[in-house]
Amino acid sequence: MAVFKVSFLGLVVVMALFSASTLSLAHPAGFNFGWGSGWGSEPSRGHSGYAPAGGSFGLFPQFYQFSCPQANDIVISVLQQAIAREPRSGGPNWDLPLGRRDSRTASLSGSNSNIPAPNSTLSTLLTFFNRQGLDEVDLVALSGGHTIGVARCVTFKQRLYNQRGNNQPDETLERSYYFGLKSVCPSSGGDNNISPLDFASPAKFDNAYFKLILFGKGLLTSDQVLLTGNGNGNGNAGKTMELVKTYADDESLFFQQFAKSMVKMGNIRPLTGSKGEVRNNCRRLN
């Protein structure tokens, strides 16, 4: 099968170039960035590289192949140079199986019922992953994708003010981190304020995400429970806890497994052959 070498960051760049929708939805324009420069973050630079909200890139990878074959090699090589110059470099490479086609349908409710919420317990995370044929190893490795990016206050507010319906914060949050987050995310309003998922190196693909979890500095409940279990005092993290420690210790092992799990995830019911379609515009059905 034909393959194309990619890295996670390369993939993000390609997605940003060819499919503005995903990233602009994930990173709505007009938010405030919460952490000050003292946290070592570089939000505006990180975000200027993302797809502009409402941008209208109509290109798709084969665009020049069909419309202007002479330009194809030039475009590909410019793209490769752009990826190589990406300041947020680092992370693994892997062979990406090709031949996958776009869906002819899209479902918001379907996505919402298959993607676990950020306040999920460990059991819920595992249930959702298992349903797709993914195991604990995939869960922990793919969660490591949170080494890049930010989350909105609304996704971690519950942890700060009312984790278990008793108006108390999540006791697994490290204290100074907790106070920092409270200053970004007030108990009412500020839902779109953002905080890095890995504040140690929010724009670098590395294993700092796992190190932070070991210090009680995972941003989302779904990050921290990989170490602490269901977070209800029962623990039970077992295997995922061991994996967090392993990846915090050994970055290259994390990179290897991340690559494997990305390919495995990409093999969940892909549309190939004559199924689905190749969209003329990534953002719309033909």
Ligand SMILES: *[C@@H]1O[C@H](CO)[C@@H](O)[C@H](O)[C@H]1NC(C)=O
């Ligand atoms: C997660 O948040 C939703 C929406 O606010 C809430 O209904 C649900 O009970 C929360 N789940 C947990 C485990 O706290």
